[in-house]
Amino acid sequence: MSSSRSTTTANEVPPEHSTSREPHRAASATTTSRPAAQVVDAVKVYGSGDTAVRALDGVSVAFPAGRFTAIMGPSGSGKSTLMHCAAGLDTLTSGSALIGDTDLSSLDDRRLTLLRRDRIGFVFQAFNLVPTLTVAENITLPIDLAGGRGDPEWVDALVDVVGLRDRLHHRPAELSGGQQQRVAVARAFAGRPDVVFADEPTGNLDSRSGEEVLGLLGRAVRETERTVVMVTHDPVAAAHADEVVFLADGRLVDRMEAPTPDKVLDRMKAFEVRS
Numbered sequence: 001m002s003s004s005r006s007t008t009t010a011n012e013v014p015p016e017h018s019t020s021r022e023p024h025r026a027a028s029a030t031t032t033s034r035p036a037a038q039v040v041d042a043v044k045v046y047g048s049g050d051t052a053v054r055a056l057d058g059v060s061v062a063f064p065a066g067r068f069t070a071i072m073g074p075s076g077s078g079k080s081t082l083m084h085c086a087a088g089l090d091t092l093t094s095g096s097a098l099i100g101d102t103d104l105s106s107l108d109d110r111r112l113t114l115l116r117r118d119r120i121g122f123v124f125q126a127f128n129l130v131p132t133l134t135v136a137e138n139i140t141l142p143i144d145l146a147g148g149r150g151d152p153e154w155v156d157a158l159v160d161v162v163g164l165r166d167r168l169h170h171r172p173a174e175l176s177g178g179q180q181q182r183v184a185v186a187r188a189f190a191g192r193p194d195v196v197f198a199d200e201p202t203g204n205l206d207s208r209s210g211e212e213v214l215g216l217l218g219r220a221v222r223e224t225e226r227t228v229v230m231v232t233h234d235p236v237a238a239a240h241a242d243e244v245v246f247l248a249d250g251r252l253v254d255r256m257e258a259p260t261p262d263k264v265l266d267r268m269k270a271f272e273v274r275s
């Protein structure tokens with residue numbers, strides 16, 4: 001693990017040390033093999049005895065910093081379980097999950113909560129916005145809950161990335177589904193997290209709004225040097241990623257660079273043929 005860390009050269013600035021404050025003006029994503037998140041020999045067993053389900057069966061996968069990775073696989077293959085364990089929302093039965101250098105199993109509940117708050121962003125299928133707060137307040141909610149000031153310039157620039165400047169004082173109910181998910185995306189990135197985990201982020205959206213949100217996630221990765229890991233069952237959505245990793249029966253079975261919807265669909269069809 002540590003041997004693959006930091007491939008940046010002397011004149012490159014690692015993303016987390018970048019002095020750029022504005023997403024629009026950040027340099028393009030640094031190519032690096034440094035993992036923002038990873039799991040090693042991950043095993044997750046739900047239940048016990050006859051009813052035990054081995055949802056993850058020895059998965060090792062790294063999610064490189066500054067990249068957009070999609071997790072795909074048939075229903076029940078372990079996608080959500082992998083994401084939840086990698087993000088510290090659930091614990092592994094054995095193996096390890098790391099955010100940067102931090103092994104999540106070494107943290108007590110309080111420190112794990114702080115790590116999730118400070119270093120991870122989440123986007124879920126349900127937008128999970130607070131209905132009584134304005135768009136602006138929803139975006140800065142994680143920062144406000146943390147009692148910090150955050151980085152006002154960063155948040156301000158994010159508002160432009162997600163195209164919500166003219167909606168800042170509206171409430172979620174006054175927005176379309178796509179706009180609400182864009183608020184959720186801005187909120188996920190507001191605290192400059194090391195990695196944003198997105199679980200079926202377009203599941204509740206029509207295809208046009210979905211495309212907008214996916215384009216936004218891609219832009220956020222490229223323009224703000226962040227890392228996104230997205231679970232999806234949609235080949236079109238997965239094709240927005242830099243790389244797709246495929247799970248089947250709780251195992252990592254394939255990886256695909258530069259995915260296209262057709263290539264991803266063909267790969268998924270191979271699973272159906274086999275089952």
Ligand SMILES: Nc1ncnc2c1ncn2[C@@H]1O[C@H](COP(=O)(O)OP(=O)(O)OP(=O)(O)O)[C@@H](O)[C@H]1O
Nearest residue numbers: 046047053055074075076077078079080081082233
């Ligand atoms: N809390 C749980 N208790 C028991 N079994 C579970 C639990 N959560 C998931 N499982 C099982 O673990 C396996 C993997 O589930 P998981 O939700 O990770 O798959 P998935 O690939 O995300 O599926 P889908 O695409 O249908 O959402 C499935 O067999 C599922 O039934």
